[in-house]
Amino acid sequence: MEKQDVSDMVTNLGDLRYWYQRIEVDGEVTPVFNKEMAETAFYNQGKWEYFIKPLIPFAPEGRIFVECGCNAGLFLLLAAEMGFSTVLGLEGDDGWYQQACFILEYYQGRQPEIYRRVSLALSRIGKAGEGASKSCTIQSSCLARDWSSLPRADLTLLANVLYWIDRESAGRYIAELARSSDYCIVVSVNGSYPLGGPCSREEVCHAFKNDWEEVESVSPPQLEAGERGRDMFSILFRSRVLSSEHDGNSSGQRAGL
Numbered sequence: 367m368e369k370q371d372v373s374d375m376v377t378n379l380g381d382l383r384y385w386y387q388r389i390e391v392d393g394e395v396t397p398v399f400n401k402e403m404a405e406t407a408f409y410n411q412g413k414w415e416y417f418i419k420p421l422i423p424f425a426p427e428g429r430i431f432v433e434c435g436c437n438a439g440l441f442l443l444l445a446a447e448m449g450f451s452t453v454l455g456l457e458g459d460d461g462w463y464q465q466a467c468f469i470l471e472y473y474q475g476r477q478p479e480i481y482r483r484v485s486l487a488l489s490r491i492g493k494a495g496e497g498a499s500k501s502c503t504i505q506s507s508c509l510a511r512d513w514s515s516l517p518r519a520d521l522t523l524l525a526n527v528l529y530w531i532d533r534e535s536a537g538r539y540i541a542e543l544a545r546s547s548d549y550c551i552v553v554s555v556n557g558s559y560p561l562g563g564p565c566s567r568e569e570v571c572h573a574f575k576n577d578w579e580e581v582e583s584v585s586p587p588q589l590e591a592g593e594r595g596r597d598m599f600s601i602l603f604r605s606r607v608l609s610s611e612h613d614g615n616s617s618g619q620r621a622g623l
């Protein structure tokens with residue numbers, strides 16, 4: 367793709383849905399809608415470095431990484447660069463899904479050996495129009511997920527997404543996920559979005575307590591003078607359902623998956 371075509375695509379995709387993630391494309395960065403937020407220490411790359419990467423519980427080679435609510439795909443790129451063997455992004459919003467398709471195609475065109483491990487699916491968890499707030503409501507034409515076909519994962523990332531999903535669907539998803547993902551990293555803010563799924567640390571721990579055990583967590587680190595953060599946290603959970611299957615099955619094979 368010519369430089370001008372890339373730049374036109376970035377503009378057109380930004381008209382379709384604002385750019386939430388700042389991603390480098392052809393020497394430029396995508397023009398995020400909220401520059402103030404994007405310049406805080408825990409946004410994008412900072413979120414990955416402080417809240418996600420330190421909790422990844424194994425070496426990535428041979429492992430499957432899934433992100434639900436992958437937006438334009440930044441963390442999928444970083445997971446592939448880190449060495450995960452299979453990386454899958456699920457995104458429920460048509461506009462952001464199209465941004466992710468473009469970003470992925472761009473990176474696959476440049477370094478296929480790294481980025482061909484990544485794939486995407488337009489896939490919405492739960493019902494439409496019941497997100498936490500108007501700005502968070504997903505207007506998507508795709509069907510609600512078939513819970514029985516969640517992709518199998520070693521690790522699922524839910525970064526600032528649960529509180530977008532209506533509460534009942536979020537609860538069902540968390541329970542179903544315990545049957546298809548060994549580990550889950552939840553990144554969230556210590557706030558409350560009353561119409562959506564769990565948001566604060568307390569709400570997240572409560573929602574995961576039946577089917578998951580907490581392994582480790584991260585609180586905001588001390589920042590350098592002049593840096594701005596956010597009241598965020600992340601938690602690594604391990605599925606009780608799958609760990610009991612592993613314990614009862616010495617061959618390490620999972621029944622039904």
Ligand SMILES: C[S@@+](CC[C@H](N)C(=O)[O-])C[C@H]1O[C@@H](n2cnc3c(N)ncnc32)[C@H](O)[C@@H]1O
Binds near residue numbers: 435436458524527531
């Ligand atoms: C606040 S953004 C976070 C994006 C990315 N995970 C990050 O941390 O930078 C929330 C993302 O989750 C997606 N999302 C929200 N509800 C969803 C749902 N029910 N199913 C799938 N994706 C959803 C949104 O479209 C959006 O891309």
